[in-house]
Amino acid sequence: xxxxxxxxxxxxxxxxxxxxxxxxxxxxxxxxxxxxxxxxxxxxxxxxxxxxxxxxxxxxxxxxxxxxxxxxxxxxxxxxxxxxxxxxxxxxxxxxxxxxxxxxxxxxxxxxxxxxxxxxxxxxxxxxxxxxxxxxxxxxxxxxxxxxxxxxxxxxxxxxxxxxxxxxxxxxxxxxxxxxxxxxxxxxxxxxxxxx
Numbered sequence: 001x002x003x004x005x006x007x008x009x010x011x012x013x014x015x016x017x018x019x020x021x022x023x024x025x026x027x028x029x030x031x032x033x034x035x036x037x038x039x040x041x042x043x044x045x046x047x048x049x050x051x052x053x054x055x056x057x058x059x060x061x062x063x064x065x066x067x068x069x070x071x072x073x074x075x076x077x078x079x080x081x082x083x084x085x086x087x088x089x090x091x092x093x094x095x096x097x098x099x100x101x102x103x104x105x106x107x108x109x110x111x112x113x114x115x116x117x118x119x120x121x122x123x124x125x126x127x128x129x130x131x132x133x134x135x136x137x138x139x140x141x142x143x144x145x146x147x148x149x150x151x152x153x154x155x156x157x158x159x160x161x162x163x164x165x166x167x168x169x170x171x172x173x174x175x176x177x178x179x180x181x182x183x184x185x186x187x188x189x190x191x192x193x194x195x196x
Contacts, residue, residue, distance in 0.1 A: 006031065011077055015096050024068070027079035035068075035081065036109070042138045042184055046107045049180050050084045050136070057173040063088045063102055071097045072104070074123045083107050083136075086171060088129070101127055102170060105134040121146070125154050131170040139187055141177045 008030030009017075017032065018025055025032040047067070054065035068081045079097070082104040089099025104124050124133050125146070133146040133154075142160045147170075149155050159166050165176045 008077075011073065011079060014079060015071075024081060026081055027077065030077060040109070040138070042186075043107050043109055045184050046136055046138055046180060047083050049182050049184075050105055050107075053175060053179050054084065054086060054173075057175070058086070058171065061172065063171055064091065066098065072101050072127065073097055074127055078123070080120065080123065082124075100129045102129060103132040103134070103168070104130065105136060107136045107138055109138070132168060134166075136180065138184075141181050141186075143177065143180070 009027060009032065011027065014025075014027040014032060024035045026035060027033075051065055051067060058064060063086050065084055065086050068083050070085055070087070071079050071081055072085055074080045084103075084105040085098055085101050086103040087098040087100060088102040091099055104127075106120070121133065121135070124130060131148050135144040135146070137143065140160070141162045141164075142158065143166065145157045145159055145166055146154050147157070159177065162178045162181060165174045167174045
């Protein structure tokens with residue numbers, strides 16, 4: 001005898017359940033998935049810097065930044081929580097999802113690096129209102145910038161170095177890597193040892 005198929009949760013069921021949980025979850029493939037509970041200090045420092053920079057630069061403009069407590073429906077019935085999202089739509093104070101996401105930022109971590117850089121990235125690209133995706137490297141001043149071009153195709157550019165900035169005309173602002181990485185101590189890079 002076969003077991004019954006697992007129940008697929010609706011977005012509404014998920015949010016009703018999530019409201020009573022102590023930890024954060026995403027809704028993936030119709031089931032809740034617990035988000036990682038521990039973040040390294042360097043990752044948290046970068047997320048705080050991103051939120052502060054976007055809040056400062058977007059003050060008085062129609063778009064607002066939000067943290068990973070905000071939710072985004074990336075695919076029908078699929079809920080994700082980017083480290084930072086910029087919402088350009090009218091916000092419902094009692095709502096649980098971004099109205100019109102314009103930018104997502106994910107700070108990569110060892111446990112989710114490959115998933116964020118490949119699977120989740122492709123899911124994010126499916127969000128119609130999204131214009132920019134930032135994948136932020138925590139071990140060096142380096143951000144992979146994904147931008148939707150005039151034809152709707154996604155283009156990638158790597159921006160490296162504390163002296164560099166990312167121009168974001170979609171939000172009428174720029175983002176200096178020195179500000180993103182302010183106060184961040186990078187781990188030492190491995191040195192090649194000559195075989196003499």
